[in-house]
Amino acid sequence: MSDSDILSAGPVPEPADSKAIASLHFDPTAPLLDVQELRVDFHTHEGVAHAVNGVSFTLEAGRTLGILGESGCGKSVTAQAIMGILDSPPARVVGGRVLLSGVDLLTLNEDDRRQVRANRIGMVFQDALSALNPVFKVGWQLGELFRKRLGYSRTQARHEAVRLLDLVGIPAAAQRVDDYPHQFSGGMRQRVMIAMALALDPDVIIADEPTTALDVTVQAQIMKLLADLQAERNMGLILITHDIGVVADVADDICVMYAGREVEKADVYSIYDKPAHPYTQALLESIPRVDMKGKQLASIQGLPPNLTQMPPGCAFHPRCRFARQRCRDDTPPLYTVSPGRLSACHFFQEVLDT
Amino acid sequence: MGSTSPATEDPGAVPTGTPARGPSASGSIWKDAGRQLIRNPVFIVCSLIVLVVVSWALFPTLWTDKGKLECDININRTPPSWFPGTPPPGYDTDLDGYPLGTTTLGCDMYSQLIWGARPSIVVAVVVTALTALIGTTLGLWAGYYGGRVDTVISRVTDIFLGLPFLLGALLFLALLKSQSIWAVILVLVVLGWTQMARIVRGTALSLRDQDFVEAARAMGATNHRIILRHILPNALAPIIVLCTIYIGSFIAAEATLTFLGVGLKPPEVSWGITIAQGQAFAVAGFPHLLVFPCTVLVVTVLSFILMGDALRDALDPKGR
Amino acid sequence: MSEVVLAAADVRKYFPITAGVFKRTVGQVQAVDGVSLELYEGETLGIVGESGCGKSTLARVLMGLIPATSGSIRLEGEELVGMKPARLRQIRRDVQIIFQDPYSSLDPRMTVGNIIGEPFEIHTEVAPKGDRRRRVEELLEVVGLSPEHINRYPHQFSGGQRQRIGIARALALRPKVIICDEPVSALDISVQAQVVNLLENLQDEFGLSYIFVAHDLSVVRHISDRVAVMYLGKLMELGTEDQIYERPMHPYTQALLSAVPVPDPRLRGRREQIVLTGDLPSAADPPSGCRFRTRCWKAQDICAEQEPVLEVRAHGDHPSACHFAEVKVVTRATH
């Protein structure tokens, strides 16, 4: 395994080349991260799966965007497309723009892309154990970023590694730098992942289900850590999750995805108060609440569609209680419900009124 | 690795997050595997070769009308006329009815190869069957029961694995002082079952902790039933793959032992014997004595092994 | 009050830790350490706690799938600990289990019909041979699947559907108790609700008792009549759903409840969040005295010296195992 393979899914340490990134003209006045009409296809033997189908959102510094949706709806693929770490084939980015401070990442060459990935966007994965290399000490993997990127010496890099581990709240960091990933508990490993993502002081952190594998007690610790770090460094945070509770606690804005599309986008308060899309509404209703004790939980009948054979019209119509003929015929655009609030439902008004 | 597998789309290979394990439209894994194998040219070619060789072993008279020992020492070591190079003086090259020339003892090379298939295949198939039986049984017990049963079986396996194959075989055969086909089979089985046992043990060990085994136990199923109904069927794929590869390896092993003089002995006819007899003269201007039997041997062994590989790829759920 | 179906008294399960070629025992994982509880007819007993605290082990010990190290487990008065294997297999009929992972819980080489029909092959007295197919089709219908799916293989179904197949299999022998080991944890919320509803309907229809193990506290609250809170092999608190969620006494229960994110942004910062430091200690070497003391914000010297027993404490109406047990509401907004 070569060095560059070690972390090919993470903030990859590549040979330092600071000129390449200097040649890019980041515009500090442009939005921090602006994703426009992103499309990703997968070519499978069952046909072409449109895993991401025109996703757009904007993230400003210091804000948290929650991307919410059931498994398979395209959350991770969206994140990987932004990072530029999709496996192609089978994946192909077939459209859209990913603007980081005004620079379209999708048009960059591979070297620049790596630079940006390492220096400006950090990623935290759900499964820290498989994202970290099992045969290298944690401190070495962290230090590698500094050695390769910034040309630090071994002792300097090690020093930085200890500082980072300490920053993410790993007790006795000076000793633990010499441990291997499997010697850490799940929560501690996730902290190490966060340390890696933070190492080069990125502007954006993408956390893909960072706490899904953890217990609630540890989840609370990790979410607090992420929120504190974000506030301290004024980073943009994209929090991907299927847990409606987690995003409610930390996100500023929410983007709900279904079958590769965004179906609703709004600030967190309005969406939880009055959802404007039947899917969001049904999701919120299916959480067990105290007043539902002894009653049937509201559930969404049926299953999400097969992405290779999407139903015509609105992809949600086979499971939607508001569905009528128009939903089967026309694909709903993203209607503006109110300023800054979007819903991909022909009958959003009706949904709001129920 | 895996370059022979035509399927590259792997929904389970999402680098992060939950693997996209959706419902699939097809039937059982054997049917899926069959469908994939039919489209695999390597598998098709290999299985055709295997079919031909097996039919040599089963019905040699379909392929040749010369007898097994129908030889004429006067025309020995004659290369076929189309064979490149000039034979040493005094050797004819245009014998009619000897498409591959003659052997060291003056038999028809072509029919010797046909007749030689039987002992090789018989040894390999019988050894593989016995190996699979012993290895699977012990492997299933060790893996499923664990504990003391496992410790005993594993230690015995380790001891046998520690024996170098060739040295062990030479030693056993020398001690047995018998060079019948049965002696060879016995020796190969004794030395060959360990790897099978280890692989089956590993499979059984991982299956034992699966929830469906626990569910069967919760229903009140006996261990016997669980092993036969749940563990064995799920371990079958690796066993079958291994068996296919084993047949190839044991054909080679038999030839090796025979070549070294401790395996089969004339008047038995086998590929190993033909090679052994030919090697002395091959460098003395009669390369065909080695080229033909070795080609047959290598192609056959390779066919079995590639077939096993293709089967493994097809049965591996990750390949789809 | 209704009858006790399953009663456990001081149940322990220690797993030996072995080392070396000869598997010498070098220590013990105290996965379950002195648990006593009762399960009543028709009720649901929830068991919550962090992963690794011994929930699954307890569930399996209770149904005799893993032999207990010591203690007593009575199924309708009959002692399971030390029971002859043949008899144990026989009475297994009465306690069945549903698993968390919808992928490993069904034998991939068997058709759905054979999976659900297997219990009838083991307990041949339950259904005569000719009747089995009909029974299997009936079961498929009960759990909301089409009887036409009888010849399909598990991988042709989605996670939620597979969970239904597992439920049908557990129902086949008409058990009295079903142990649900995180049955909805691997499912998406929308599907989760479908399965929870199904479990509740089946309970009413067949008079089942459930032991419902989960780490999702809101699902447990929805489905359970009583809840047991487990920490490192021991019960910390035991009470009705209302007692545990509205009037938790034990600091651990309070921390656990307060850590659950609430799907309501307006409660942000208005709820007391008790963030525990550190991870679950090793069950091979648990802390002395109270096992929770290493992460507890109330711990005093006595907690290290004396183990708090699970009993009804002053000002409390249900048993909790803390020297300083005290009601503290954590599920509602504080200001």
Ligand SMILES: Nc1ncnc2c1ncn2[C@@H]1O[C@H](COP(=O)(O)OP(=O)(O)O)[C@@H](O)[C@H]1O
């Ligand atoms: N390697 C792959 N091969 C084929 N399809 C894939 C692959 N990875 C993802 N997909 C498809 O993309 C869809 C979205 O996946 P993903 O973004 O991982 O979902 P999630 O929202 O759970 O993170 C999946 O439903 C799947 O069909």
Ligand SMILES: Nc1ncnc2c1ncn2[C@@H]1O[C@H](COP(=O)(O)OP(=O)(O)O)[C@@H](O)[C@H]1O
């Ligand atoms: N078969 C086993 N052998 C050894 N230790 C075990 C075994 N099963 C579980 N354990 C240990 O027992 C403890 C409790 O595990 P488990 O019951 O699975 O917890 P939970 O279900 O609450 O996550 C853990 O520390 C685990 O490592």
Ligand code: SF4
């Ligand atoms: S007994 Fe002590 S350590 Fe244990 S929970 Fe109560 S206060 Fe905390």
Ligand SMILES: [Mg+2]
């Ligand atoms: Mg994902």
Ligand SMILES: [Mg+2]
């Ligand atoms: Mg468990």
